[in-house]
Amino acid sequence: MYAILTTVLAFAGAAVATPVLEDRQTHEFSLRTTGKLAGWALKNAHVAAGQNVIQIQRPSVYSSDPSYLNGTNLYFDLGTTPPYGVRIPELQPGTIGQVSSEPGEKTPGFSVGPDSLLTFKSSSDGFWACPVKDVFELYYGVNPDPAKLPSKDCLEIKLAVGAI
Template sequence: MYAILTTVLAFAGAAVAAPALEERQTDQFSLRATDKLAGWALKNAHVAAGENVIQIQRPSVYSSDPSYLNGTNLYFDLGTTPPYGVRMPEVPAGTVGQVYSEPGEKTPGFGIGPDHLLTFNSFPTGFWACPVNDVFELFYGVSADPAKLPSKDCLAIQLAVGAI
């Protein structure tokens, strides 16, 4: 009897949580690079089980994966349950680290500024497009030292929030 009651309560909890997941999909947006890569799309690219890198691709070929905020967590809606949350790197001052997306809730601190730019910890800066195997991928690091970037071809960018 105890096992049946526990199972019923677990399903009831899942049913209560489901509407919140559906609610978030109504406020989806696209993320695009600015500056020298203006308009380029942000796409998830599978690299390992449950792990994606975020590539920055030409808009003439690719459209951005749908994104949304749930509180201060950023997610990509890739049609999976759970959705893919964005994991920001922990980097020493002056360096950058690669940004990943993985199933579930990851790094909090995202928002959208009044200028429609994605912010992390209230700042729209610190995002970098760095080439990896001839494709730009998303990196993050505030006040990065050019000598510590993964490539001399890395570009400082901001991420514009737009309609899908």
């Protein structure tokens, strides 16, 4: 009887003593731009029912909306259920398209590189800041034709992952 009780207590103690492993991919982080707009914040801006564009705002006024990865999907934590997933548009070769966020799971393929840059399809290239009505908005497209950019003032950027 003593042996059975000792074994049960040992297993119970091991279960309590074993730390629960956290899913590191669900930790929230901030996204900020690099390059000519270094440190600028990424903010969701409502444009239609259930759809946001991602604006790039001055860091002196705005802080980035919290974001996180779940698998290879990128989400913004806007306090909603479901959270807003990031959607990369379907693109024709040589073009870029506006990035948006919408409720639920959207475009897979995101990760954080060893250099703490956000990647899409294993590359940190392809993100753009383009002015729309005097505010920069996030676009995506790899090796676009300069004549097909929405504005001559679009800037190629990278997105740095940082602590909140």
